[in-house]
Amino acid sequence: MIEADIETQIGAIHGSAHKLVLEFAGAGSMALFWLHAVPGSSRTVLEATDRYAATSMADLLGAPPGQAVSEPTAAAMAAAAYRRARRLAEPGVACLGVGCTAALVTDRARRGEDRVWLAVRDEQSIATYGLVLARGQRDRLGEEAVVSRLLIHAIAEASGCAAPLALGLLPGEQVASARAPLPDPIGMLLAGAARTVGVAPGGALVADAAPPGALLSGSFNPLHAGHERLAQAAGAALGIPITFELPILNADKAPLSYAEIERRLAQFRWRYPVVLSRAALFVEKAGLYPGCVFVVGYDTAERLVEPRYYGGEAARDAALARIRAQGCRFLVAGRLEDGTFRTLRDIAVPPGARDLFAELPEAAFRVDLSSTAIRQAQAS
Structure with a gap:
């Protein structure tokens, strides 16, 4: 069962006439499920790839990233996804490249914060979103839900159809976002x-x-x-x-x-x-x-x-x-x-x-x- 606000927002995304390629590593699979669960995903999703192996990420970017979960890595993933979308879509169609890289709750010892960086690239600009999650306050599924909500929100903003969407943040958690002009040469x-x-x-x-x-x-x-x-x-x-x-x-x-x-x-x-x-x-x-x-x-x-x-x-x-x-x-x-x-x-x-x-x-x-x-x- 998809929550009503998510279903409404994804319906608007599907109606926006944007085509996207999604590259994700560490989180984002729930967002992909939601996109496909709402009728109309064939109008939106061109391709989605889960880059779990380090070699897969290096293949996408051309070299291993300096830091896997970082703003530059998310931006590079989004840029590669955007170029892929332009290759797959019909000429003249508005395209988005989406990159998501995260480190969430795991069953092994891991130093560092639970965090996510997202980026969405279009023909004229790139938008980035960063979030540090309160450690120990959610299970893996709970953190995935927050990341996926943020991912849907980022896609909606880039598609020009964003509506209020609760992310489920806890006290002290705050999304850092930025948009910079970045024309496609x-x-x-x-x-x-x-x-x-x-x-x-x-x-x-x-x-x-x-x-x-x-x-x-x-x-x-x-x-x-x-x-x-x-x-x-x-x-x-x-x-x-x-x-x-x-x-x-x-x-x-x-x-x-x-x-x-x-x-x-x-x-x-x-x-x-x-x-x-x-x-x-x-x-x-x-x-x-x-x-x-x-x-x-x-x-x-x-x-x-x-x-x-x-x-x-x-x-x-x-x-x-x-x-x-x-x-x-x-x-x-x-x-x-x-x-x-x-x-x-x-x-x-x-x-x-x-x-x-x-x-x-x-x-x-x-x-x-x-x-x-x-x-x-x-x-x-």
Whole structure:
């Protein structure tokens, strides 16, 4: 039997049109039961995971947390849950990521307080809630009920439908809550509110970060050894590290979805830095990354100087002039085509643009792989 105030509040949550992913450790299972016990949970809950093993928590966060039951850990759990919700939900749906980490009454000796930290992440902000429970005043089920009520209250607040909900606090117990702006960089990029998003190997996201010195741009569907070895060879030739660039817009295809962006970024996690952008064309990239060296393959370089992609020679020359004005240039790697290894020397570069292009010698890099061939092999 669910108490009336809980049932009413969860009914409002189910009617709020928010989708959520819940990550919890140590407490929160009762809240999940309540959410499912009130009709309409399929409109709200996308996924819920109980992270009891330390290895499971490390898998979620990318590394073991410094302190399991803490505000930073709850916030990191909520951020990971929010990204997961954006992957699972339909485009345009309001999503919430919920993180709950707690240390409650146990059957083993444990130092420290009985406590909980919750966090709820949406597209624009993160809210955190902390509570220390009076030790020895409740059994395990009693503490779980308090935590779960607080969890339902936090979800309701984030859903914009919070109503008075008694938490069952004892004298001296007090919830510490805070809300801070925390825009979602990928969401901003998709909406056109950010021009680029830098993604660190550990997964940290920064909107409109400082431009890198050299970029290897591609769809990376999938990332393969050819891309990696090209980045290594180009970095050695230039004497600077190479950052991978993944444009979310393509002149010939539909924009990448949030889920597809996350899927492709997962290939780089803990390995390489990436920058996301809305720039499909190199003349646009030059405006975003002044002074940048663009590492490209033979086929891309060939298209760069082909007049028909611009509507004529005059438009092509103007675009290349804008790239030069931004201080950008190209490092061109060879590619096997129709049984012949093609290089920069096989491309009819306009005389006025030859200074923009330099060759990465075959001795420095040659990998006869293609993403298209790999996808075809995977499909078969």
